[in-house]
Amino acid sequence: MLDTLRSVLQFRKFQLDPVERRLAKAANVADLRRIARRRLPRGVFDYIDGAAEDERTLAANCDAFAGYGFKPRVLRDVGVVDTSATLLGKPLRYPLVLAPTGFTRIADPQGELAVARAATRAGLPYTLSTLSTRSIEEVAAASGEGRRWFQVYAWRDRGLVKEMIERAAAAGYEAIMPTVDTAVLGRRERDVRRGFSLPPKIGLGTLLDGAVHPAWTWQFVRSEPIVFATIATSGAAAGRDGSTAVGLAEFTAQQFDPGLSWADIEWMRSVWNGPLVLKGIQTVADAEIAAKEGIEVIALSNHGGRQLDDAPAVIDLVAPVADAVGSTAEIICDGGIRRGSDIVKAIALGATACMAGRAYLYALGAAGERGVDFVLQLLADDMRRTMALVGARTVGDVTSEFVERSTVRA
Numbered sequence: 001m002l003d004t005l006r007s008v009l010q011f012r013k014f015q016l017d018p019v020e021r022r023l024a025k026a027a028n029v030a031d032l033r034r035i036a037r038r039r040l041p042r043g044v045f046d047y048i049d050g051a052a053e054d055e056r057t058l059a060a061n062c063d064a065f066a067g068y069g070f071k072p073r074v075l076r077d078v079g080v081v082d083t084s085a086t087l088l089g090k091p092l093r094y095p096l097v098l099a100p101t102g103f104t105r106i107a108d109p110q111g112e113l114a115v116a117r118a119a120t121r122a123g124l125p126y127t128l129s130t131l132s133t134r135s136i137e138e139v140a141a142a143s144g145e146g147r148r149w150f151q152v153y154a155w156r157d158r159g160l161v162k163e164m165i166e167r168a169a170a171a172g173y174e175a176i177m178p179t180v181d182t183a184v185l186g187r188r189e190r191d192v193r194r195g196f197s198l199p200p201k202i203g204l205g206t207l208l209d210g211a212v213h214p215a216w217t218w219q220f221v222r223s224e225p226i227v228f229a230t231i232a233t234s235g236a237a238a239g240r241d242g243s244t245a246v247g248l249a250e251f252t253a254q255q256f257d258p259g260l261s262w263a264d265i266e267w268m269r270s271v272w273n274g275p276l277v278l279k280g281i282q283t284v285a286d287a288e289i290a291a292k293e294g295i296e297v298i299a300l301s302n303h304g305g306r307q308l309d310d311a312p313a314v315i316d317l318v319a320p321v322a323d324a325v326g327s328t329a330e331i332i333c334d335g336g337i338r339r340g341s342d343i344v345k346a347i348a349l350g351a352t353a354c355m356a357g358r359a360y361l362y363a364l365g366a367a368g369e370r371g372v373d374f375v376l377q378l379l380a381d382d383m384r385r386t387m388a389l390v391g392a393r394t395v396g397d398v399t400s401e402f403v404e405r406s407t408v409r410a
């Protein structure tokens with residue numbers, strides 16, 4: 001009887017390492033999100049997870065992928081599937097770039113260093129945000145031989161912008177990425193409700209929240225203070241220590257220049273000797289101007305739904321923009337990437353690559369640097385499996401032949 005029971009009962013080996021234990025329970029990005037939600041204080045999780053106003057664009061970015069179905073081909077010998085691609089003439093292990101995210105250290109004390117190291121290991125470019133909590137030079141050292149890009153916000157003080165661009169050039173960054181959807185900051189209502197400030201203020205609410213998230217709190221109090229490291233070392237108006245201790249909306253209203261125009265992009269070209277990735281294009285009309293201006297890479301993006309609510313879902317822009325300017329510029333689909341199959345769809349519709357923010361932030365919050373390794377491998381495996389199942393051996397094979405608009409949207 002006991003023998004019979006033993007033969008049918010199989011327990012999973014108990015994992016002593018708590019990080020491995022957590023990751024063993026994650027089958028996809030949604031699981032990593034759930035784990036991050038449990039581990040991070042609510043204000044921190046909401047800063048990462050939240051978006052503008054009713055968050056319809058955030059939802060649409062993800063949901064719109066369900067609006068495209070596959071048309072799988074069979075009997076195509078997919079014994080060997082190669083996910084590698086090129087972007088700006090250089091290789092990617094699979095067509096993904098890690099998007100810039102400000103204040104990454106609130107998810108994990110290593111912050112941008114952890115993400116940059118993981119990106120290098122995965123063979124993918126990492127983009128450092130202007131609002132980073134590790135400096136341009138620290139991240140360059142951490143990313144080593146890896147590809148790194150630098151995201152640029154238009155500070156009112158153009159001298160500061162020039163100085164940061166020069167530092168990025170000196171530190172071996174390959175491309176700059178002006179973000180152009182942030183003339184003013186979107187209203188992120190979860191942050192408004194929580195009175196979320198950067199750095200997080202330690203008030204009674206934070207203390208209470210910290211008490212129920214002891215692992216995060218313990219790491220937070222033990223590590224050096226979180227500051228805007230890149231701006232601090234450029235001596236910005238934030239104060240030399242880079243601390244703002246105000247709401248992000250107030251801070252960006254003081255510092256960002258809503259007067260940004262195409263002339264400024266031309267100016268950036270004049271102070272940067274390399275390719276430009278323009279992030280935040282949301283219409284065919286603007287993509288056409290960008291292509292005419294000689295922009296090398298157009299990143300279709302609505303900032304992950306954090307700026308203008310009811311901006312269009314990014315995946316829906318890919319085909320029309322690729323039709324209009326795909327022969328002149330490379331195209332990145334940035335927003336809503338949660339699975340490797342999303343990447344396959346974007347490529348089939350005409351994107352050169354995709355970009356993801358929250359996917360790696362959830363992983364970082366859930367399991368630190370190993371979490372980021374895990375999610376980048378998960379997306380690569382997902383993509384390889386999807387390619388095999390649709391009958392594509394190489395990324396070059398992934399064409400519009402494989403997708404169609406679904407009649408039923410999930």
Ligand SMILES: Cc1cc2nc3c(=O)[nH]c(=O)nc-3n(C[C@H](O)[C@H](O)[C@H](O)COP(=O)(O)O)c2cc1C
Pocket residue numbers: 047048049061099100101102103129130131151179279301302303304305306334335336337355356357358359361
């Ligand atoms: C917490 C967080 C911080 C972000 N910070 C920046 C930033 O500093 N600069 C920028 O250009 N985009 C920023 N973004 C937008 C991302 O670069 C990217 O466009 C977005 O995350 C894509 O959507 P996804 O999260 O669905 O992948 C941020 C996004 C998140 C979630």
